[in-house]
Amino acid sequence: MNDNQLLLKVRDLKTYFFLEEGTVHAIDGADFDIRRGEAVGVVGESGCGKSVTGQSILRIVPNPGEVVEGEITFYRYEKRDDGTEVQEVVDLTALDPRGDEIRSIRGGEISMVFQEPMTSLSPVHTMGQQIMEAIILHQKVDEDEARRRAIEMLRRVGMPQPESTVDSYPHQLSGGMRQRGMIAMALSCSPSLLIADEPTTALDVTTEAQILQLMRDLQQDLGMAIMFITHDLGVIAEMTSRVVVMYMGKVVEGADVDTLFYDPKHPYTRALLNSIPRLGHDKSERLESIKGVVPDPYNLPPGCPFHPRCASFMPGVCNVEEVPNFVIEPGHTARCFLYAD
């Protein structure tokens, strides 16, 4: 498999929510690529649009939200019987969100792991029934075979006694076990892209370590790409190879993980990195906090949405013009006028 093959290309994505109080620009210009087998992190604070990005890709943006502009190109690779691969290109934004084609992709080729395993699993179906539903929907197998595969999948994600847990209900399992069940469900159809939306946020650190280890192993074994949506820079540093940083619906910086942590360019990324207390570093007296608060989504400041909080604010520039994406070096972009040529 060629690692440089594109799997997903997002260009100028805009997803708006049309509410009575006004229009919320949840995503207002997101550009990024995901290659095959790659782990990409999407990081940002609450309300920055990172979860809606995942929902837009799967076309499950809740009402009254809508993808209004942009492209999400998904590259499907199919192995022929003679061993060659054929590539098919699908524009996900052009599909009917309730149509057959997106349904065959959703859960089959792109699947999702949600943050809260208690609210995103059905309380009235057993783990097995929920995993089998996905298998039967996407693969042509009978119920016995689906059950066999469900048990196999549960064993793969480290569920103890998979033959009996397959018949347990989510409330009978602990948080970590439920998240394992959800991962088993997401992986049951061998997707080429897994969207993990805060997969460990609701878990304790020792359980989080188990789940992250599991996801790392599965990614290597199954060769799938993972899009990690999280606010935790620690998870980003440990799990991903490329990162995009979002602020108020915009991708403000994109780089490989080492560059992002050691040579960040956008003032927001820098401020974010300086505001976290770190375990391995010497205890400094004060944390650098970002002044002010996230702006009101109904009433975004003109120009760069970060300018009211920015340490490098340039009056007359940042608060006037819309900021384009500047390429700093190949693979490293920042949406900031500091890097205008």
Next chain:
Amino acid sequence: MAENTNPMLLRVNNLVKHFPIRRGFLKTNVGAVRAVDGVNFHIRERETLGLVGESGCGKTTTGRCIMRAIEPTSGEVLYTRSNGETINLPELERDDLKDLRKEIQMIFQDPYSSLNPRMTLLQIVGEPLTVTKVAHGREVEERVAQLLRIVGLRPEYMRRYPHAFSGGQRQRIGIARALALNPRFIVADEPVSALDVSIQAQVLNLLQDLQAEYGLTYLFVAHDLSVVRHISDRVAVMYVGKLVEMAATEELYYTPLHPYTEALMSSVPKPDPRATKRRIILEGEVANPANPPSGCYFHPRCRYCIDICKEEEPELLEYRPEHYAKCHRAEELSLRGVGG
């Protein structure tokens, strides 16, 4: 950190809180959840003690028992008042508590559910003043304006309702309420865990400034080890209702004595892509506090477990000056801290 020789503010001796499990029509007692099971620690004046552990370990219950927000089953909580008098909080009559709560206040985790949505900031922050009758009318307003200014909010906002504020601002409102009566001791229960990182830093800095300015003492309950390290002078680690280790912050983080502390610290994802990824992944799950294992509660998950750990419960002993650990093998193991 310099050795803290300030006078003792709080000493907790053998604090126990068991929640009964009742079953059946007659609600007969069939057992107990040992949420807090014999906890000992002390806090000196102007000090911050961090209390860490995973969910269900009893850290919040410990904080609430000290406040008498819930009644402890047994044990002593000896609190030294500003006039030097030491009182045992669990023995105090309800009526005397109100007077004491001028000195001990609490900051809650969730700034959304801990503020009454039908009350204005003036009512929320002013309530402690009116309930304890320390201020009336105009005075309340003046004091609330002053408090809002202290926590970094504009006094003009005092007639607004909490919904008009962001999470970080709401947490500031909660802090202003806690400060209203000039307390000496604040139990902060996960005060920043519901906040975004950039806002977290603002609130942590505020708490540190307030401590320096007003000489406050904090019991800082949290699950985030990096936050606890940043703010605490000393740290206590809880596991299934018991303290397993307690020491000065840097000592605990660099040279832990308990295998659980070691595993906990190695589990935290480090925000550094160049960090070595030698993690200790704990097997299994946290023990059930209604039916804990024999011997040391941690032994089924411990990679250093030997026979004695399965049978005999270790005691919390002082292995180094001011460094306590509850492990049979504390002296022989050399465990990895955050540096390694």
